[in-house]
Amino acid sequence: MTTLRLVPASPLAAPAPGVQAWRCSLAGDAAQVPSLVALLAPEERARAERYGRPDLRLRYIVGRATLRTILGTCLDLAPEEVAIVRGRRGRPELAPRHATDLDFNVSHTRATAIFAVTYGRRIGVxxxxxxxxxxxxxxxxxxxxxxxxxxxxxxxxxxxxxxxxxxxxxxxxxxxxxxxxxxxxxxxxxxxxxxxxxxxxxxxxxxxxxxxxxxxxxxxxxxxxxxxxxxx
Ligand SMILES: CC(C)(COP(=O)(O)OP(=O)(O)OC[C@H]1O[C@@H](n2cnc3c(N)ncnc32)[C@H](O)[C@@H]1OP(=O)(O)O)[C@@H](O)C(=O)NCCC(=O)NCCS
CATH class of the missing domain: 3.90.470.20 (4'-phosphopantetheinyl transferase domain)
Structure with a gap:
């Protein structure tokens, strides 16, 4: 079981039965970047590289590492083992090989992000x-x-x-x-x-x-x- 130890996510009150939500500061600590980047998939590392502004790159890395850590905790996998694919119009979703009815969604505003997870239905935040x-x-x-x-x-x-x-x-x-x-x-x-x-x-x-x-x-x-x- 992975933990949320590495990433700055804190649980929020459940918005509804069966829904878990977290809040996370994306401001990040540059010293943590190598350990967070190690959690990302190759295409996510490539996307991080394409950000021209270091603060935006850091936010993306912290956000994705946090998402992977949360999903890994739910699936009992290491964050880097979580396979995220793009669904309809680029919607991030778990790859079918995880064979789960877990659904998740992410939203951010400047340096604050929320993550939410549920089972058996679709969620947007x-x-x-x-x-x-x-x-x-x-x-x-x-x-x-x-x-x-x-x-x-x-x-x-x-x-x-x-x-x-x-x-x-x-x-x-x-x-x-x-x-x-x-x-x-x-x-x-x-x-x-x-x-x-x-x-x-x-x-x-x-x-x-x-x-x-x-x-x-x-x-x-x-x-x-x-x-x-x-x-x-
Ligand atoms: C893609 C869209 C969801 C991005 O919205 P946004 O407000 O810029 O950003 P949010 O932070 O809420 O969501 C972005 C996250 O949603 C997820 N996302 C991307 N495409 C998605 C899609 N098609 N469906 C669901 N989630 C999606 C991703 O996780 C993304 O984060 P990432 O880029 O770090 O991976 C798009 O709907 C949008 O630009 N909406 C704003 C448009 C508007 O004016 N709405 C008026 C409503 S009254």
Missing amino acids: DIEHSERRLNVDGVARKFMTPREQATLRALGDDARRRRLLLLWTCKEAMSKATGDALAAPFRELDVATDEPFALVAGPAPYVPAHWRLHGIDVGDGFLATAALWTGP
């Missing part, structure tokens, strides 16, 4: 800085349903910005569970963000009966959501 500034009206017009836009209009400026970010994490988490990513029909995914969060309407495969949305408590300064998909 998204994290945002809660103070992130964005063009609220422009994003709402482009990505929110008419009902969501009406809900947003009723809020004061800062509440509107925060609600928009929350809706965004819900939609992006769903898009990452399917692998659709940017190709997801964001403007047709109708999300209620009164607790409990829920998808209330959407085109297949975003059928409400197959989806659950759960907030992830990452701590002050962050908003994060896990989307669980039991379809198709």
Whole structure:
């Protein structure tokens, strides 16, 4: 059994039964790089080399080493034995040879990452800085349903910005569970963000009966959501 000793991941409260989540600082310690790089697959080392900025390279190395360590712990394998392949639209997934129903997803915002794992269904996660500034009206017009836009209009400026970010994490988490990513029909995914969060309407495969949305408590300064998909 591997441990999380080498990597700076700390467990978060389970967002839902059967879901494990971790938070990790990607800031890293340059002195640890050789031992972390040793955990990566050759194509990951090659990708790390392609980062022009040392801070971005370090974040990627810490993130991938942490992901491999978490997955290795779940699978009872060494981190470097975990085979990660690219699924739909590049979605990272475990290689079929692991013969497991474990699914995972990763999200990062600047130097903070979250990782989540579940079994028997697909998961997507998204994290945002809660103070992130964005063009609220422009994003709402482009990505929110008419009902969501009406809900947003009723809020004061800062509440509107925060609600928009929350809706965004819900939609992006769903898009990452399917692998659709940017190709997801964001403007047709109708999300209620009164607790409990829920998808209330959407085109297949975003059928409400197959989806659950759960907030992830990452701590002050962050908003994060896990989307669980039991379809198709
Ligand atoms: C690929 C995408 C998921 C990246 O999103 P992002 O916000 O830049 O980044 P995140 O940190 O949340 O996720 C990136 C991680 O998702 C994973 N990922 C990559 N492609 C993926 C896919 N098709 N499906 C699921 N996960 C994917 C990877 O682990 C990646 O990390 P890595 O590059 O270190 O391996 C894409 O959906 C995107 O760029 N979304 C933002 C678009 C937007 O404007 N959304 C509006 C919603 S209202």
